[in-house]
Amino acid sequence: DTGVSQDPRHKITKRGQNVTFRCDPISEHNRLYWYRQTLGQGPEFLTYFQNEAQLEKSRLLSDRFSAERPKGSFSTLEIQRTEQGDSAMYLCASSSTLTGGGLDTEAFFGQGTRLTVV
Amino acid sequence: QKEVEQDPGPLSVPEGAIVSLNCTYSNSAFQYFMWYRQYSRKGPELLMYTYSSGNKEDGRFTAQVDKSSKYISLFIRDSQPSDSATYLCAEGGGGANSKLTFGKGITLSVRP
Numbered sequence: 001d002t003g004v005s006q007d008p009r010h011k012i013t014k015r016g017q018n019v020t021f022r023c024d025p026i027s028e029h030n031r032l033y034w035y036r037q038t039l040g041q042g043p044e045f046l047t048y049f050q051n052e053a054q055l056e057k058s059r060l061l062s063d064r065f066s067a068e069r070p071k072g073s074f075s076t077l078e079i080q081r082t083e084q085g086d087s088a089m090y091l092c093a094s095s096s097t098l099t100g101g102g103l104d105t106e107a108f109f110g111q112g113t114r115l116t117v118v
Numbered sequence: 119q120k121e122v123e124q125d126p127g128p129l130s131v132p133e134g135a136i137v138s139l140n141c142t143y144s145n146s147a148f149q150y151f152m153w154y155r156q157y158s159r160k161g162p163e164l165l166m167y168t169y170s171s172g173n174k175e176d177g178r179f180t181a182q183v184d185k186s187s188k189y190i191s192l193f194i195r196d197s198q199p200s201d202s203a204t205y206l207c208a209e210g211g212g213g214a215n216s217k218l219t220f221g222k223g224i225t226l227s228v229r230p
Contacts, residue, residue, distance in 0.1 A: 045218065048216065058217075106164060109162045111161045
């Protein structure tokens with residue numbers, strides 16, 4: 001198991017273009033989270049899935065953002081009509097609710113995808 | 119008021135110093151408390167977690183939680199240059215509400 005994997009690591013796009021990021025969680029982790037982190041700030045929650053079900057979306061996730069986890073394994077985050085304000089690090093994390101002990105919030109993060117909108 | 123407030127930085131200390139990092143939170147629903155370490159251009163990595171008031175030790179690191187005053191701290195003993203990173207406190211509700219709320223982070227630099 002190599003941990004949470006995100007692709008691409010860096011993305012530069014022109015304003016108005018669509019971008020899609022991929023996250024592969026740790027095997028057997030049933031929860032997958034997306035966060036956004038801007039410079040000098042902590043990560044902010046965007047959305048999370050349990051298996052293929054999207055259970056919560058932040059109000060930060062505007063209509064231009066959509067996330068999917070079609071088979072309960074990898075997930076994609078798409079941003080349509082990108083804006084300069086979308087420039088940030090997009091972090092994916094995964095966790096398991098199956099280990100017991102109440103530690104279902106122990107999330108392991110990927111290295112992130114750094115998006116720059118020019 | 120933000121749900122999680124973290125002492126502002128940056129913080130610079132000499133090698134071997136004891137470091138104290140602090141956060142306060144406002145949401146009584148928070149049950150789990152975590153400290154993450156983030157190196158430049160990397161994702162956060164979990165350092166320690168706790169869900170009860172009191173202290174928890176792990177090597178040179180001690181996490182302290184005071185639920186009555188909604189205050190959490192991370193102490194680093196015998197700090198090393200390799201501890202230089204951004205430290206993020208995070209809180210979570212657990213159960214179905216498992217999103218994490220992070221503090222802003224504080225950047226620590228340990229001088230050799």
